[in-house]
Amino acid sequence: MAKQAAVEQIAQAFVAARRARQGFADYPGPLPETLGDGYAIQTRAIQLFDQPIAGWKVGRVPEALVARHGVNRLSGPIFADSVVWAKPGETPEMPVFRNGFGATEAEYLLRLGALPDSFDRAWTNEAVLPFIDDIRVGIEIAGSPFEGINRHGPAVTISDFGNNNGLLIGYRISSGEDFLHWPVSLTIDGEVAGTGTASAMLDGPIGAVRFLFERARQGLPLAEGQWLSTGAVTGVHPVRPGQKVEARFGPELCVQCSIGIA
Numbered sequence: 001m002a003k004q005a006a007v008e009q010i011a012q013a014f015v016a017a018r019r020a021r022q023g024f025a026d027y028p029g030p031l032p033e034t035l036g037d038g039y040a041i042q043t044r045a046i047q048l049f050d051q052p053i054a055g056w057k058v059g060r061v062p063e064a065l066v067a068r069h070g071v072n073r074l075s076g077p078i079f080a081d082s083v084v085w086a087k088p089g090e091t092p093e094m095p096v097f098r099n100g101f102g103a104t105e106a107e108y109l110l111r112l113g114a115l116p117d118s119f120d121r122a123w124t125n126e127a128v129l130p131f132i133d134d135i136r137v138g139i140e141i142a143g144s145p146f147e148g149i150n151r152h153g154p155a156v157t158i159s160d161f162g163n164n165n166g167l168l169i170g171y172r173i174s175s176g177e178d179f180l181h182w183p184v185s186l187t188i189d190g191e192v193a194g195t196g197t198a199s200a201m202l203d204g205p206i207g208a209v210r211f212l213f214e215r216a217r218q219g220l221p222l223a224e225g226q227w228l229s230t231g232a233v234t235g236v237h238p239v240r241p242g243q244k245v246e247a248r249f250g251p252e253l254c255v256q257c258s259i260g261i262a
């Protein structure tokens with residue numbers, strides 16, 4: 001199949017499955033091999049899905065594949081209708097696809113403030129700091145109708161919106177807090193699924209923002225007010241409908257949700 005025809009077929013299949021809220025077992029076309037192939041499918045699927053984008057998720061390229069792909073992060077859109085705000089005393093339901101893939105990730109969420117007129121320059125972590133205007137804790141719902149999304153490498157992950165199906169935005173971190181070294185944990189039904197700190201996660205949440213600015217230099221449509229979920233601090237933890245997930249950050253911040261069906 002010609003590459004453009006494959007891009008179209010795969011993007012159409014993912015968008016149709018997301019609209020129908022139906023999971024499936026086999027990848028809907030030839031597997032994309034390069035990250036560029038994955039982003040071509042993602043870009044076409046964003047056009048076809050035609051929904052407002054509230055932000056971007058950043059995920060990790062598995063360590064063993066970094067040398068091959070030349071980059072250690074990947075990204076995908078977070079659609080506005082999948083964003084939920086945590087409220088004290090409430091446990092919102094966050095959906096995953098029946099027969100698809102679903103996982104939860106404890107993450108730091110950064111909001112973009114006013115942006116530079118042009119992204120066309122080299123970016124450092126320090127240079128992106130002035131463009132961040134809010135930092136919160138939250139839970140990314142990784143999700144795809146393709147059950148095997150995380151077993152075929154980052155190009156496949158990228159091809160279905162970077163494996164995102166929602167974002168739970170939690171509480172603000174006061175400026176000046178040394179949150180990079182806070183202990184973070186994620187529990188599922190009361191059992192600890194993972195622990196970690198943001199300082200041990202590549203070059204941290206600000207590095208994830210730098211990565212997105214570098215992608216914006218190549219055309220990614222970053223916009224003021226968008227939320228960036230900056231990568232799993234404790235790992236990618238598969239979940240099933242009916243489970244309860246709690247993410248704890250530092251001494252007092254906690255976000256929780258239950259898992260529903262899309």
Ligand SMILES: C=C/C=C(\O)C(=O)O
Pocket residue numbers: 057058059060061103105140142150157162163230231232236
């Ligand atoms: C499931 C995708 C991977 C991530 O979201 C991550 O590494 O943070």
